[in-house]
Amino acid sequence: MATRLKTKATAVVPQTQTDCAADIKRIGDLQRQFERLRADMNDQIGAITKQAQPQLEALHTEVLALQDGVQRYCEAHRAELCGKGKTANLITGEVSWRQRPPSVSIRGAEAVLETLLRMGLGRFVRVKQEPNKEAMLNEPEALKGIAGISITTGVEDFIITPFEATAEVPA
Template identity: 75%
Template sequence: MATRIKAKAAVQVPQTKTDCAADIKLIGDLQRDFERQRAEMNDQIAEITKQYQPGLEALQGRLLVLQEGVQSFCEAHRETLCGKGKTANLVTGEVCWRQRPPSVSIRGADSVMDTLLRMGLGRFVRVKNEPNKEAMLNEPDAVKGIAGIAIVSGVEDFVITPFEAGTEVAA
């Protein structure tokens, strides 16, 4: 794992090449310790999830059965429960019916766009114009001097890569 350093605010600056090498070793040690602790944390999360999963699934199943039963009862007795409204207060809670706002669902967007354009319904097709940064990088002289455009080049990052042996797990 390489560490990219952009800021120049160093707290501990090595004074010799030996100190620098020792700090790089320490960076590698800390990175490996970090990864070990993260793996341990993920193992514990997996264990906890495994422990609670059956109970949660059982509760979710019971909830769905109860919700469907309450909905069936309320649908059958909607007028009695709500009158002309959309909400019924049942002492322990309330039930309500809400109209969702209209939405548009599109499958096969390319063919839908072709059909809309062919039928003269171009007003339903959105055209997105945006600057082409790749083209500007290919021809930086053409956009030189245009306000709002800056070609950034020559930025150098400092990267520390501690040496470590790679391991492979046979499957």
Template identity: 65%
Template sequence: MATRLKTKTLRDVPQSKNDCAEYIRLAGDLQREFERQRTEMNDAIAAITQKYQPILEALTGRIEATQEGVQAWCEAHRVELCGENDKLGKTANFVTGTVSWRQRPPSISVRGAESVIETLQRMGLDRFVRSKEEINKEAMLNEPDTVRGIAGIKIVTGVEDFIVQPFEAKAEV
């Protein structure tokens, strides 16, 4: 059975050690240009954000005030809008939109989880404490021969990355 190798089509390959050094310099030039462009883009985003932030904050304040007014009126007229029995409906239709009341599902808030767990266990309420089992990959890496050959486990070793790191001076601000 033949093995098929996937290969990339190389566009431009240096032909000598000097060419390779030149390509590394070029990679550094391109990386620095990339950073200049990214910085320019971020400066433009910051300027746009600064320009629109006060406008958006003012609009947010107006939206909240308007919604609070609508809620106050609707709360005062809820029976008229929805009927005596809440089961008749929790949504009121207007020409311009709807308002609705929705009951959130029950939730639990826990502070100091470790002490709550200890208290539940001390009180014999272990059914409220979840125990989670998971694969210990670190232990497997320490003993790869023990788990080698087990279905579903693949030990990956010897993967090598190639890194091009052009020289450049670091400057502190």
């Protein structure tokens, strides 16, 4: 059994402001190299996809035609294939019929809500209660001592933004 070793990147701490500036430049260089490599990879994926697309479409069309034929045959011969069951084993595979569970679809949810409430069918309307975090941030003193609530303030993020020139293509 192989043992997997985890190694963490060891930080090299710059010793001077010049070293720090050089490291930020290196971060920018590495980020741009990363993005170029990602763009090249995506270009290759795009080319491969474009090349394979006609074959994929032809195979998909053939599969759909075969599925339609198999379904038509099985529908016509369901009783002899399944008897009283819902599945038939045909040596190279099986076919089955399954009843989907009931589902509800709603278009125009606001109008549906208004209609349900107007008709006295409020039992079909869900009222969601949840803590109001915005109000809590406005009155943090009122929440002191309540278990499960903590308000975090003063968190500072450290962000490194290497300088880059931007170019725009005129429209």
